[in-house]
Amino acid sequence: MDLGGTGSSFKEVLESNLIFSDFETSKSKSEANYNSTFAKSRTYLDGKNGNHSKNGVYDLLECPVCKNLMYPPIHQCPNGHTLCSNCKIVVHNRCPTCHRDLGNIRCLALEKVAESMELPCRYHNLGCHDIFAYHTKLKHEQNCQFRPYNCPYAGSECSMMCDIPTLMTHLKEDHKVDIHDGFTFNHRYVKSNPHEVENATWMLTVFNCFGKHFCLHFEAFLLGTSPVYMAFLRFLGDEKEAKKFRYSLEVGANSRKLIWQGIPRSIRESHRKVRDSQDGLIIQRNLALYFSGGDKQQLKLRVTGRIWKEE
Known part of the structure; x- marks a missing residue:
């Protein structure tokens, strides 16, 4: 369902607006953005830092196609040009340097060199x-606690990857996200035509408390064939630290209420994954309209919440 031409609008007390999204973030685009940002600052590789000792060998291990380190199996063409196993498929088994067929030749000498190296x-x-042995470096980097975070702003397909302080600046300046101090919140979500609920999300709101940052999501989508609204909290940090906190959400009217209590999910997990896991406060549309009061033709939903730290 295309909501873009309806003329209806979402509003939130804190200047929320509607964003449309397929909720998918391109991982390859994010990696490309990160590589572009940090490629020239690698330790042991940048001459400006005075570290030349491994530069020549490292250059030999850099794939000419993706520019990443090559890990065994390393392939070569009959003329000795090398590339990684992933890019061998991408170039359809043809050498990107001399354009000869690659065949199935392994560069065993370079694989031996790789196995003997230690790199940051x-x-x-x-x-x-x-510092890691070459063959363990990749596995470490997949779970390194210092690896950059993807931008949590749902709906923008943002490829930004950075540390948390930079991410906060990015959210505020580039996405115009509201950032509030405090561990309690009270939001009112309004929509003139609540019958249109497919894949729509209100503007993200970030809370600063306990020296950490949390982002509140509120959106509408179809759960199977049922239109629902969902609110959930994410933690700007790793999963281990996220588990130190709890949060509650409450919505209701007419002496009735729904209450949700949970653990904020780390932004290491994609927005789509958290939403699809249904790990948050889910409100059926009919109930949301009942809580809105009036003629039940307009959404006027107030969600309150609290964040606390487990002792």
Whole structure:
């Protein structure tokens, strides 16, 4: 259902507006953005830092196609040009340098060199100062606590990847997100035509409390064939730290209420994954209209909440 031409509007007390989204973030686009930002700052590789000792070998291990480190199996063409196993598929088994067929030749000598190397984590400049054997480096980086975070702003397909302080600046300046101090909140969500609820989300709101940041999502979508509204909280940090906190959400009217209590989900998990897990306060449309009062033709839903830290 295309909501863009209806003329209806969402509003939130804190200057919310409607954003349309398929809720999908392109991982490859995010990685490309990160690589572009940090590629010139790799320890041991940047001559400006005075670290030349491994630069020549590292250049040999850089795939000419994706520019990432090559991990065994490393392939080569009959002329000796190398590339990684992923890009071998991408280039349809044809050497990107000399255009000869690659065949199935392995560069065993370069694989041996790779196995003997020790390298810093790619997130060294974000705070990780550990050194790893070449074959364990990739596994570490997949779970490194210093790896950058994806922008949590749903609906924008934003490719920004950065640390939390930079992310907060990005949310405020680029997405015009409201940032509030305090551990309680009270939001009123309004929509003139509540019968249109497919894949729509209100503007993100961020809360600063306990020295951390939390983002509140509120959106409308179809759960199967049933139109629903859903509110949930995400934590700007890792899952381990997120589990130290709890939050509650409440909505109601006419002496009736729904209450949800849960653990905020880390923004390491995609927005779509959290939404599809239904880990939040879900309100059927008919009930949401009942809570709105009046003639039940307009959504006027007030959601209150609280965040606290577990001892």
